[in-house]
Amino acid sequence: MKWFGRKSARPNGIWGVRLPLSRGGAIGAAGDWPQSYEARVRDAYCQNPVALRAVKLVSEGAGGAPLIASDPALAALVQSRSGGQRLIETVAAHLLLHGNAYVELLCDDAGRVTELFALRPERVTVEPDANGWPVAYTYRTGRHVSRLASEDGAGRTAVAHIRAFSPIDDHYGLGCLNAAAGAVAIHNAAAKWNKALLDNAARPSGALVYETGDGAALSGEQFERLKREMEAGFAGAGNAGRPMLLEGGLKWQAMSLTPADMDFVGLKAAAAREIALAFGVPPMLMGLPGDNGYANYREANRALWRLAILPLAENILGGLCQALRPWFPEARLAVDID
Known part of the structure; x- marks a missing residue:
């Protein structure tokens, strides 16, 4: 019996021509995945x-x-x-x-x-x-x-x-x-x-606010030093719950979960x-x-x-x-x- 070819056997001895086949396109998926x-x-x-x-x-x-x-x-x-x-x-x-x-x-x-x-x-x-x-x-x-x-x-x-x-x-x-x-x-x-x-x-991250009465801002060197200390001493699961000692007009402003964040589960x-x-x-x-x-x-x-x-x-x-x-x-x- 011929499984593949131009002709195939039909019931009752009837022969017919196989219709051509073609390769379809892949199904596209919208989204970043x-x-x-x-x-x-x-x-x-x-x-x-x-x-x-x-x-x-x-x-x-x-x-x-x-x-x-x-x-x-x-x-x-x-x-x-x-x-x-x-x-x-x-x-x-x-x-x-x-x-x-x-x-x-x-x-x-x-x-x-x-x-x-x-x-x-x-x-x-x-x-x-x-x-x-x-x-x-x-x-x-x-x-x-x-x-x-x-x-x-x-x-x-x-x-x-x-x-x-x-x-x-x-x-x-x-x-x-x-x-x-x-x-x-x-x-x-x-x-x-x-x-x-x-x-x-x-908990979601918060903001470290620098407040002084005269409106001064942190210098570039002070900002980088503070950033390094935050990453080394308070980032990561191993530092969860660690108390933070602030000085010089620094204030920690926590951010609450939004309704969209609460619906993530x-x-x-x-x-x-x-x-x-x-x-x-x-x-x-x-x-x-x-x-x-x-x-x-x-x-x-x-x-x-x-x-x-x-x-x-x-x-x-x-x-x-x-x-x-x-x-x-x-x-x-x-x-x-x-």
Whole structure:
């Protein structure tokens, strides 16, 4: 069977011409936050606890779910570790973050598939034919470039491409990071703001006012000396609460928090909820403030499985089954919900 080419087999022996495909433009994001995938992963998965927990809840749930397989060998192949990684969990994380997952099918000398390995999606580029249909994949690791054919010499799938839906691109799926980038940037900025506030004795900075009766001002040398003494003796969390001895007409004028500053905590909580929403995780399961009760928690956990984990697992298992059918003609994989 021809998977990629100008023509494909149709039911009842009818042949039709495949319509051309094209690469759509990337979705632009307005705002001062990272645009590249690597930078967004660092900000979200590596530095943001809400995004990290949301991805791990869904991917680990999909990777640890019990499976029903048509063949024990098929189940062992899908559930085995490759390169120290659990296949389904890794593929689920790639789909959530990048929107694309690429699984290389490795065969022995006899042509039997022996291993499934998940490729890093940001390193893979689709190589289309003249009509835009994928015929190969380019894998880049630093200066090393490898070309992986989509099919082997026998017409069997060599690289399985599983992707999320994208309304603007025929080749690449759309991950959750695009929608969550703004909320992640706000949440990280709020964390940095709170850290700076704690470093300044958990209160906003004030003004050191020099008042004399004759209207004199500090000289440049006096100003620099006073600035150095303030930074050395009173700045930072280690100097929080330290008393200040003022002389020579100096007066400390404290500044109070504005209503906007007081609402900063609420802004951070709203950003955390938007991050959880982008990854399909109920905010209650993230430990965010809300109606946290045992009954509500149980329903939220069921909603997580019904609305996020099971659909994602079905997409992954369906793509793997389609790729493995040349070796397992009756291939069937599903999550054992009982």
